[in-house]
Amino acid sequence: MPRKKISIPNKIEYLSILNEKSELDKKLDPDISDNLLLKLHRTMLLARKFDERLLSLQRQGRIGTFPPISGQEAAHLGAVAALRPTDWMVPAFRETAAEIWRGRTLESVIIYNNGYNEGAAIPEGRYDLPISVPVGSQILHAVGLGWAAKYRQKDDVAMAFFGDGATSEGDFHEGLNFAAVFQAPVVFVCQNNQWAISIPLAKQTRSKTLAQKALAYGMPGIQVDGNDILAVFAAAREAVERARSGGGPTLIECVTYRLMMHTTADDPKRYRTDKEVEQWKNRDPLPRFQNYLIRKGLLTEDKIAKAEAEVVQEIQEAVDRAEKQMKELGDPVHMFAHLYAAMPPYVEEQKKEFERELAELNKEADHG
């Protein structure tokens, strides 16, 4: 049936700069300062080693379940590196490298993962929301933050992170639509790590790319090699600049891979092959970036070994601090804190009741 074709203004592109062999596409070189390159490398390394350490802490029962990030460092770190400290970061729960970049302490991560609410505290001066477990729900908060900044005539940008699975949630849809309609300064970063727990991308959506979902909102969308930190950074920088200068939101799909389990409660062998994991290990963003920096003359094997030793030490100190701090976090009465600005009378009563019971229990324990 012959019909008129509708031309859609936005096109969807794919960006890769540093390929799997660490070869640079010179035309696309984002021209990042040596200083920044080295800082990115150091954070990636730290995050990778920290992930490994968290896993061993979890296996030893010293922290609870947590979601490892290994393999995805470039995807979220590259994106957040395009932000100013006063921009907003709205995380999901698999952006530890980006959180560290933004100033989150390693011990707060440990404390949070060991079931203390104190670990979710955000200090003044850091413009991040706490991690968000309900998949996709945080996307809308970035729209509100971005819109509010614009309303206040500040040029702050908000960057929201989420996974491939999150793109199926209604909140993803509502968030991108609101951002586009209100032209809010928001950058939507999807870490497409191919899996949502056991659900592969092909069962998540029939769309060829996630980036093309931007077309539904009349918004620019781009797919990047998410294991190529240069590409992620370049795409994010462009999107952040667009947002900051009033050009509205962008959707960035970072194609990456979760090398480890979904969380430490998950057994990926149930749903994916070792072979697939091996293939993706060849695309690991860390050695790829490292080799590039070596070739560029910014790093040597020795320097890397030294940096590794330093971050391992840094992590050890954080673990020690965290374990010391947690000894002082015992007080269960803290669970009544921070719910309202002022505690309602009936809750106050419950708290007193609880304190009385605690005291009695302690007395019994002393006597017993």
Next chain:
Amino acid sequence: MPRKKISIPNKIEYLSILNEKSELDKKLDPDISDNLLLKLHRTMLLARKFDERLLSLQRQGRIGTFPPISGQEAAHLGAVAALRPTDWMVPAFRETAAEIWRGRTLESVIIYNNGYNEGAAIPEGRYDLPISVPVGSQILHAVGLGWAAKYRQKDDVAMAFFGDGATSEGDFHEGLNFAAVFQAPVVFVCQNNQWAISIPLAKQTRSKTLAQKALAYGMPGIQVDGNDILAVFAAAREAVERARSGGGPTLIECVTYRLMMHTTADDPKRYRTDKEVEQWKNRDPLPRFQNYLIRKGLLTEDKIAKAEAEVVQEIQEAVDRAEKQMKELGDPVHMFAHLYAAMPPYVEEQKKEFERELAELNKEADHG
């Protein structure tokens, strides 16, 4: 920045067959039997006159608030006409012509709009869900119906209706995604009538068309002139055939216009101009179709006048039947019916309590 363009498999097209001057694009003639053409015309006429009558009943306080459909008859009737009676229709609330086509009685519409649940009853043999007020929520039900048919190896198709406003709801997104992933035999028909109460399309989405939202789901999408019943029918027939033969879902955007108020509680003068309404009156689907049928020799002015008189009579009889029936629907105890298959004991007690109170009140009234 030079980058690789991603080619997206689906393209979005626009279809118009009968233009505003009732001129047929012969290449695109869907070749509908004279019989069907006349039946469609009759239903359109009936629905239009019924809308007018409902409005006057509402203004006289003889029914409650209702949503008029005038101007949108082609958009929903054309679509539903492509279904078999055993296919499923999942309405929103502005598809009265389509409901009539499917066998809904005029009196049930009146009874429902006068606040009696009985008016929502669906008789055996009609495969329609009752109208759905929570915007967008019904879209998912069509996916479940379609999937179930496929599971039962039936070739039934489900057709879901919704407005332009509904495309902003998360359920629209989840529904289209599920349908595409499961390749459910569903046709999604969006009546884009330009307004969601007072919100114009440009504030609803930044997307150039609603049809292109299909690209986000890897699903075919098409925009049609929704005031051209031939175009709507042709697009729907193609989508229904695709769904029936295992080709999965389609999104059809019918570009149309709500000529009247949102509901009778709404005052459109607050948000849109008379001029805009006048412009759309020129595109009214009823005269457009009528003139085509006259030119085609299927109708004459006389025949139309006669048909009008007949439908007015038919409506009058329905109003009479409805008002008679409603006299018998008084029993308030009916509100306890149809909530569960078996009434739970405490609800049973409440019902008895209510009956006792009713009896007392009646006694008092008798004595007083």
Next chain:
Amino acid sequence: MAKMTMVQALNLALRQEMEKDDSVVVLGEDVGVDGGVFRVTDGLINQFGDQRVLDTPLAESGIVGMSIGMAAYGLKPVCEIQFSGFAYQNFHQIENHAARLRWRSQDRYHVPMVLRAPYGGGVRALEHHSESREAYWAHTPGLKMVIPSGPRNARGLLVSAIRDPDPVIFYEPKALYRAFREDVPEEEEIMAIGEPRCVRQGSDLTMISYGAMMRPTLEAAVELKEKDGVEAEVIDLLTISPLNEKILVESVKKTGRAVVIHEAPRSFGPGAEIVSRLMEKAFYYLEAPIERVTGYDIIIPLFSREKAYLPSVQRIIRSARKVLAA
């Protein structure tokens, strides 16, 4: 003082707070150009412009989620959900985030937002437009749940809700939007959240209600006085949650008898909590079981039968007599 309907009084509260504080922004479906389907936000867009009064796309989770982000930035969003029956679309945003952000961030952020929504029956509305499900929010820690009963307290409470540093769900009894007028002062008047009010004194019986049910409750109290010589004390909750039972308990200690009245379905409804608090704190003063006069445990019927569903003066009187006779 001008005589105002509740719609006008709410509008006044919004307008004055917006004048006073440019962090107050209004958003929702049809709240701008149309002025809201009940006209509560009428004229605000003309006065404050479309950057402070946002007509949003049709998506409740979007509205609430965006409000949460605005609030985290430091604004005070007042969002409207067109009818409370469509606030379930945003349930997760309220439960997972609005009610928790202060706690989750350990006081770094808080969510000074108000979610306004018309609720309840009595205006011959469509399906899903007449429900009364305040108990959902009342059971959710981290929220406040407020329901005014007249123009004046609607205005005073809305001002408090807007200024409240924590999220407030503000249900407006739509049956009262235009039902009557009251004197509402032009100058600032604030009513604190968390303080039920005794609106009629009496020593024989305590009647506890809120929202649109205050009117039949007060009528019943008058009729009980006239016909039975009974002095009923009537308490208007105003804040459903956090429930402050203090004056309820004091009253029941005095009267020994109580009736609780609400439109919501009875089971697991707000009345159950009131009964339980009185059980905890006034048991030894109770001379009869407390009666609940409520909506039935069914879905509120379409409008032709809604009167039969809603607690009536007669039903309230019957229950009061039962409690008094016991």
Next chain:
Amino acid sequence: MAKMTMVQALNLALRQEMEKDDSVVVLGEDVGVDGGVFRVTDGLINQFGDQRVLDTPLAESGIVGMSIGMAAYGLKPVCEIQFSGFAYQNFHQIENHAARLRWRSQDRYHVPMVLRAPYGGGVRALEHHSESREAYWAHTPGLKMVIPSGPRNARGLLVSAIRDPDPVIFYEPKALYRAFREDVPEEEEIMAIGEPRCVRQGSDLTMISYGAMMRPTLEAAVELKEKDGVEAEVIDLLTISPLNEKILVESVKKTGRAVVIHEAPRSFGPGAEIVSRLMEKAFYYLEAPIERVTGYDIIIPLFSREKAYLPSVQRIIRSARKVLAA
């Protein structure tokens, strides 16, 4: 009879119902290849194929909305929401549609679906994974709300839920998933919905609970017997809604004293309805105010403090002694 965990018993119920009736289909996030994050649906996809066990995209409203459509067609969908804390995303689908379709269509359609979800604390889970908010559903007319307390009744109740012609919200106390084993017969065993059970007889005190709180409640009953010589009667609700208060009332008429125990926040929680029913139907038998031992009106803390939040044997005993002393 095999000794089974609750996970195994639920799996047995699903498997046998699927064998018996090809209209039973299972859907949800990770329920297929992965067998569910708690393995309740383990092996079903191998036995029944991916047309009867659907791994869905990550969208709860999608899962429930699709289930409603399937049910209207005549299937019996059993959908899993991965944790009850993510069932708010589908609240509107349940409230607006699942609970109403029979009523809306005047009996032409009904919704024989089950929504399964793990709920409650005690397994050191992440944020949003430990809540207990059954009251939301219990307050919603048109639904049934079931919570088993052990492998055997979990199996029998799930079978009933699947066969029930109306929508059933089935909350599984995840703390009990693998906590203990019970004999569960291979042959069919059904437990009717709507029938609380007296699981321990006694004449001094009635203890009412359900779900994971049954264990500390029973422990407390034993300790009360041993230390105080008190004979506590213990009732397991099993069906929260529609609440059938018959045996509760009978018990309290006998004992005159009661304690209600649940994990959910106290205010506007399930205990309030139980207290109110007992007030209505056993007031004159009550010798002391009924105590509620519940979660506090705060958000359940992250796991390091969750034990402090959850009702403990000690708290239950303390309340029981208070009631007994009064």
